[in-house]
Amino acid sequence: MASSSSSKEKHNFQCVTEASLELTKLPLVDILRRQIKPEDLFLKIKSSLLLSGRNKLHPDQLKLCYFPPPLLPDYSNFDVTLLYTLIRNLCSGLEPTRGWGHEPGPTDTKIGDDVERLRLFRNRNIAHVNSATIPDDTFDDLWRTLKAVLIRLQSYPGCRVDYEQDLIEIKRSQFRNDIWEHYRNLCKLYLEIEKEANERAEPSICIKGEEQIICGDTAEFKAEVKRAEKFSFPIKWQRRRGQFVEIIDTTLEKYSGSTDTRLIIPSVCKEDALEYQASLSDGNNHTLYSNTINLHVLGEKPVLNDLEVTTEDKGIIIHYSFEVSKNSPPVRDITWSKNAQPMYIKDDKFSGGSLHDIRLVIISPSEDDKGNYSCTVTNDVGSETKYIILDVPCVEISIKPTVHFASDTTITSIVTSMPPPEKAQWQKSKHRIGFSEVDVTKSKYFGSNASPQCPSLVIPKTTFDDIGYYRLQISNKLGLNVSNSVYLNVTGSLPNITVSHVTDFMNRSIKLNGAVFVSDDSPGIQEVFWSKNGEKIDIQGSGGRLSGVTIDDPSLTIRNVSQEDAGKYLLTAINAVGPNDSAVISIDVPYLYIRSEEKITGGIDCMCFTVEITSNPGPCHAQWNFKSRGEETFSPLDVNAEKYQGSTNSLPHPKLFIKEKDQLKKKIYQIKVTNFVGSTVEEISDDEIRPLQKQEENKLFKTADVVGNIAFAKLNNYLAMKFPKEKLSNLKCLLLDTKQIENAKCLKEAKNARECFSILHDENLFTRNDVILMQFLCKETRCDDLYKKCIEYAKKYKALCFIENPPDNGYKKVEIHIQKDFKSFGGSQIQEIVKIVAAMLDCEHEEILVVDARPSGSVILILSVKEKYAWKFTALNEEDCQKLRKLKIDYLIMDGKSILLETSTEISERKPVYIIDETCIKYRSLSYDVNTHRLWVGSGFNNTVVIYSYITSEYALTDLNPPTADVMESLSEIPTTGTEKPQQGNQCISPERTLSQIESDTVVIALHQMLNTSQVQLDEDGPEYIS
Template identity: 40%
Template sequence: MAFSSPSNDQRNFECVTVASVDFIKLPLRDILESLIQPVDLFKGINSCSALLSGKFKLRQDQLKLCFIQPPAEPDYSKLDVTLLYTLIRNLCPSLKPTKGWGKDPDDADIQIGDDIERLRLFRNNYHAHADSAAISDAEFKEIWKNLKSVVHRLQKYMYNSGRNVNYEQELIKIESSKIAQDHLDSCKLLLQALMNIQNQTDLKAEPEIFLKGEDRVFCGNTARLEANVKNVEFSCWRFTWQKRTEKSILECIDTNQEIYKGSTNIILLIQNVRKEDEGEYQAVISREVNGIEYRISSNIIYLMALGELPILNDLRVTTGDEGITIHYSYKVLKQSPEVKHINWCKNGEPLDRKSKNDRLRKKFKQALSWENMKKEEVGGLPNTMASEETVIRNKSVKLVGNVFVYDGSPDILEVFWTKNGEKIDPQGSGGRLSAVTVDDPSLTIRDVGHIDAGEYKLIARNAVGTTSSDIIAIGTPNIYLERLENEGSVSQCFKATIKATPLPCSVQWSKKGNDEDEYKPIDADAEEFIGTTNYLPHPKLVVKDRTLLENNCFQIEVSNFIGSTVEKISDTKYQAKLVCNLISSPGRQRVLLDCCLKYLIHNLKNPNETWTKEKIVTHVRRMISKLVENDERDRLEYFCQNLYQDESLFNTLLDCGEDFYALIFSMEEKYNAQNIILSEGSFCVTFCFENNLQLENFLKKLESKDKQLIKDLSKLTLNKTLLKIFSISSHQIWWTAWTVKVYKGTDFFEKIFTYPIEGCSEECSATETDAKVESSPHSYNRDCSVISQKISRACTCNDEGLDLTPEKAINFDRTRRISKAGKKTMNGEDNTIHAVSPNKTTPFLL
């Protein structure tokens, strides 16, 4: 029987088929081995979540070949082209192609990663010709020419890596030798099977889990979190609910507990929510295959328990012929849960008022009474008061105690002092501390030093119970500076109020030039400082010439037996920082993210000198991270296309080097969509005041939700010009604030409002005109400057008409930055846009 010889077209197809199966894996195997030794492959795969449970998760048959625990080693010769390419793509970031993995390289792209992509494309060309099993001479010539070019560069790369290979000779053998029919058939079957497996894997959807539910629940109500699970067979996966503890440890939740009654695998119910239930919650699905655990976590929801604890007023005791009655009263704040249980304790032990053997009975709804009390148990608690005296000469402090009881009350049994909550033992002090008795409860501390700093309280006890005095804090002095206004005078005056226990033993004003390193004492008799005093109770600094303040730094140092406190004169001493959220209405959640994206692209196309390499990389990292976090696939693709294709962007990014591109594509590879909806942008509005009275007045207006102040804040945060610049409708967003941070010199405290302060476009719509808005950063800065001055005047005490011109820092953290802010006004790393007010420059931090 005669066999016909294959045609040239069939012969060409045979060469491509054999090269796709037998040849391509040779350079891929050598490249992988040159970067990752077989003994290290297990460690590399084990640390790569993308290969174990992510987008490029390896199949079980692939894991058996490459995921072998040491000391055993995988045999690289048994790895096919698909597996070799996947391992190189995920474990060898240094080989990243110019345009990224999975993208067709341009002709000018000749990095090693680009040629690896060309090998992948060469193999895929087989699939395009599989049906006809033929490739024309012209097409084959072009395919084979390109393959030879790739092989030549790869061979040179391996030679430079110290490996003696000859891939070009292998290609010549394939092209010139006659291919056996059985070998050709096996190559076809193998290649077709691999392509089918890959297609099935690409079409198979990855498991997804997304958590939704309310993140703010009032105490006493039920919180409900629901996990939306896709592409998961429930019989094969294990469901777990987790909560992050105060120690930042994720702990599994036991849904069998009473507090989680009614919970299921996909629904978590938290009954009767309490403050301790606040925290981060997430759902996890996991399964184990061949001893390897695969885990997929949902997004995190931070549950906030709203409402406050009941306020229990001081107990009141009345004495009668039959016993004593303890009266109590309490108050429940609005939108807080009602009181469900009231329990009494004696000496820390619970009292059972229902017990027949107990001598207690419920006299009326809000009182507790005792019958047939022992004589020594009838009466009132001790009265305990304390004050202090400082003796400078012998360096001592006397904590004066005064303890007494009313007529008919039990005598004092014991008195003692505590320091920071611990009982003081005068006998163990070596004579530094005086003895404390019922007759003389005062405590004298001799030779006072820094070791005596702390909080002291006097404790007194009788048969009825124990009471304590107010705290006396021994420590370094506290200094409160205040600028005094002298109308019609060019001199500047500063008054210091000092509170200290023990009393100060030294007060000194000093100054240094802006170019000097050391402070020098001020001569109060010098002409330029006439009126300056260094004595209590209110040391004063008088500076006759205003230019001295501009060219020098001034400070006051106050010392006592504990130590010294230094307070510098600063224009930003008294600050209130209002932490707000900018929230978009339903259906418009993505408007802020669009603005962020356009803003970044705008500045990358037209960077000024402040946009350094580090700044560019930081901003791009944040943007890609935010797009990935919020499952914005289209926007991520749009952003990356701009980075690749726009010429001006390319010129900007070229100076950042290969590290920049490695950053971008590593973020792309780690893409783990969580389907989070962007709805908020955080910002901070900072107001500066010249004295404490003005600051306190502002805080009072804020806490009382002064209507005019809220209206002015709405105009500032939802400025119509700003929204016009960024194409945001004022009806689509509003602002809300839960926290204000207060700075008084070096002192700092944070106040969290029980109910949020909030505003929307309605507050500022009444004063807006229908005139066309000037959409520019200058009009935005001008409008905000006018509003800020109005707020400052509203917070001025005694209507003195001070023009405070407070600073405002609008800081969009979480990288939700607003767009088109005017490239020429950018100043510094903080992206500060300056608005010029009548007196000084006011920064707006975007």
């Protein structure tokens, strides 16, 4: 058993020795060949210190490697010692992590580190020659280490041998005693050669010491002298860097503690990082030099991280942190300064800031604490400084200056603030004067970022109300600052529409051509559609008879045109600004106009009748007819007959020539013009020519009344059936409270809603053309479904109704003042006003919406009119005004402007009117002195009162608010009544007095706030108190 164990350990020795002497040199050969080609080795050695000095090559080594070309050395004949010496001294780029001659650390894996491991592996394992055995556990560790080294070296390029495979073959080899004896003898021979070499060695001096010292620590070098009896002491020390050589004076304090054989540097600094060497002289100009130690002074300056700033209730906090790298001296000092002046951080103004803290607190900061702060940390290597500037925020905002209506826009900001910003407030101004705060929490600004670090203002759907100047106010602990102002301009207008029509006679079709476009500064088209008689046309449901209508080509084609297609057609285009309607295209029977004139043809006086035809679709046939008076039927007229010579049925202008004028007394002539919709007939006789308005083949409109009555009957029945029984009592009370029911007794006795509605119908309060009162009843009784049913009916059959939320885009609000008692004012009067206004504006009834009617001493009727028609109110002629005056309408209000309908006499007799611009005066209360005709305005500013003279309405009712004019200066000199002297405009005629000084003999007048303006018009309507 013992013999088996001994054989195993001998085999271990056999494998390790073979690897040490044979295998370890193979990677060294490859490394040397990769670094120095054989043909270059001679010159490399010649230019190195290997021919002289402490590390010079032995003669036996030179015979193997040093001979001039063309002879080339064979690297495979070099042993490990020679290969290691050449690599160490000639291959400068392969220096190990810890330097040549030192054992590498566990994590050191450079090529030079593995070269050192191979050297140590060989040297240490030859030491086992005495026992010539290696235990299994030692063998396993050695083998594992060698295998790792060979695998790493195998990964480098230029390897000619598979080292790992050779290692496996060595381990697999069988133990043979003769081989074991062979390697044992080789080891003994190697050791004897080493011993003889040492004995033949010349005198030497060697210095030892750590090559790496942390800055601030002590460096110590010891000198060992061998076989140098002929050399005299003391030893001289020197340091060098390149060509610079300095003899060290060991008596200096810097080297205190040094002796003849020891050099001590008590506190090493970066300047001491040089090459150190010792020397001995024999006094005969022969100097012995030691090896050189390259001293590396480890350590770096402290790493001071960037200063960070936060805030808390207590004040501003400057956070700091520092660190030192491995093998660096610790930080020994920290200092602070402000604006390059040292800070005394032990003052009550500050807290912290020392080496043992991590923050410096500026307590109760103010604007005086603005400045450039610096922190400096120091160790034995040097100092590191970081700076930070504390100031009020700096903010800049930007925006796309012009955006389309309804598009998204974002105002972005760049905020620079140290300390961090604490509050951000967006502000807006119409004229860059007097900015007001913007509440970004409102849905209008959804998506905005209220964070003071990166605020942004988002307007998801811009409107014209968003036009103006914007800025951002930012504050921090040191104060506040305001950004630059940016201007947002919102552009956009309604779509432009042009329409025309073309008739295709061959295919019996008509094409309603539409062209829709927007200006460059407007949002794009979102939708286009055609409507007929106010109802949107369903093209998909037409069975293919209707086609076309896209945004790119909104034209509508109607095939097989017939009476059913008669009506008024309108093209509507919608963009983000709103909808716009085209001019109306009417498809109807032809309209005829007959011009008559006397002509002389062939010397004979004759009558010529020319027919002007307006027809869409175009006319397809015209025929002159005649009959004798007393006859029932007309017969076709022969236009080629001599007595009608020159007549023609041809389109577009049929003509009739009658040579004998007395024929007009005997006969009646008729022109009949036909298109795809129907025919129109007009007669000519000796009587005045008049259109017959007879549409023989067009029955389209004959059942309109019947249809309307049926629809109203259905509505009445539906409301009566669905009205809740439990609300009948409430319904009766509401009706009685209106004071409009004449038959109150019957109303009280009514047993159900149907009977109540019957009474309303009998008294014309709920009719086919007016459902306003019924709307009111449904709303007040909270019958929402019935309320909506009334609106649906009104829109479909063009009845009067109340629009609670009139459309904003494309409509204008118009107030009409009617001099009537509100109690006697009803649906019939509203219907008549809407009818007259529609005729004056040349629009359809459905394009005027009834918004409200309310008492105001008399009646204020509020309408919502399409913008493209509303402007015509400002260009009313005398005839239009007369029509409105007949309806007891005396003035209109639109866009903050009053439009008077009185004659000049009526204007002069009108009561005083006062105009106050709210941008100038923020009034709290108003009063009017009847005796002096003065206006007393109570102001919230300083609790004062200002007194104004009055102007007549002839001057006041003009443009009330020119954009750039001050109301007090915009009016010409106006005379006043009584004893007052003329005043300039609305001029203040008394100094300010407190409210307590107002005399008691004043009469407070009513205040009417004009819609959509910043002005107030005061009219002496009565003693109603307004504040």
